[in-house]
Amino acid sequence: MLKIFNTMTREKEEFKPLTPNEVKMYVCGPTVYNYIHIGNARSIVAFDTVRRYLEFLGYKVNFVSNFTDVDDKMIKEANKEGITVPEVADRFIKAFYEDIAAINVKKATKNPRATENIPEIIAFVQDLIDKDYAYESQGDVFYRARKFQHYGELSGQDIDQLVEGASEHIGDAEFDKKQDPIDFVLWKKAKPNEISWDSPWGAGRPGWHIECSVMSTKYLGDTFDIHGGGQDLEFPHHENEIAQSEAKTGKKFVNYWMHNGFVTVEDNEKMSKSLGNFVTVHDLVKTTDPQVLRFFLSSTHYRRPLEYSQSNLQKAADNLYKIKTAYNNLKFRLKDATDDKIDIQTQVAKVEEDFKTAMNDDFNVQNGLTEIFNLVSLANSYSAQATVAKNDVNVILKAMVDLTSILGIELDNQKDLSDEIQKMVDKRDEARANKDFATSDKLRDHLKEMGVILEDTPQGTRWHIND
Structure with a gap:
């Protein structure tokens, strides 16, 4: 039974x-x-992992993520x-797709643009005006936050403190436009020469929320x-989404709210573009x-929270290498595996069941990784045996592929060696057998230049492409 920590209730709830x-x-x-x-x-990968696990459980996931x-x-840019x-947007949307593909994030079902x-958006804002949840003021349209009786519940904010905080942070011009300091913008009046769209309230553009x-x-x-x-989106962004949506529809907006932790750098400082400490x-x-x-x-x-550092990246590299090495060593044993029955x-x-138990507890990947490394240990011990069964090997390999793919790791994506490379590997083995180490080393170096990594094992030479 899958349980998800719901930010709204601060409890784990059955999904x-x-x-x-x-x-x-929606993300x-x-x-x-x-x-x-x-x-x-971090956020993109976190929810891609959630999506992958839901699909692993058999759900069809309609995954929508927007572009502002x-x-x-x-x-300004x-x-x-x-x-x-639009030219700025097109450039960085193209880069976005390239970057998420590099880290193996699945494309959303839909990536709508604002x-x-x-x-x-205009029709939605007009509906809120008609329901008296919003008002026009000098070309801007604002939402009456105080009118929504559940405002502040998601983030645990006290509305009186919000009023005090808002009063301290908005300028006189904006203060004069608002009926209440905590009201937020739905439609922004365009400044001269800014991109804009016509609306019932004049030329402008949508607010973020x-x-x-x-x-x-x-x-x-x-x-x-x-x-x-x-x-960081709990307040005000998601709080405002709830207020707008439920005021318009009269229905509950979302059943489960999920929020990922920050990436931190030195001294536990949050990584952000505004702080200039981002990579x-x-x-x-x-x-x-x-x-x-x-x-x-x-x-x-x-x-x-996730601490970004070169040492933590290296730890990840070391652990991933252990997983891949165990997988590749076991896969190599298919060459001499027997047709015995599965045991x-x-x-x-x-x-696999223990992995699901871990992940069903609010997607606890750290405990899930413990089970993946249990598979690694099993793969290592089995591949070291003198005799292995083909069915056994395939059962372990499939489990490793299935579980690691939930984390976005593709173990079985290595390129096939061409006949030419295979012949070179065979010639090197022959040279080693004849103690012609000069030829053997030359062939190994040439293969390395081609991106072919050789590993000498008791069962023979294992090779793979260095991805």
């Missing part, structure tokens, strides 16, 4: 989807004015470069199963094996 065997899931996507950094990638492709930061906002949904309410309900319905994002995935995959980066990001429980399936089935 019961609205539709049997189907999950409707807040990036504002596309720059490359994604490791903090962004118009806002103040994008306008476009003006700095002397290009249009600018593709302007008519729906309204975009996600519109796109999530458009593609998943008024109520859906899971909404995810970083902890982009775009740059990091040039110097770090993308699978190591993926393993690093996915091997800590999603709600816990190891019970042990593998227990590991």
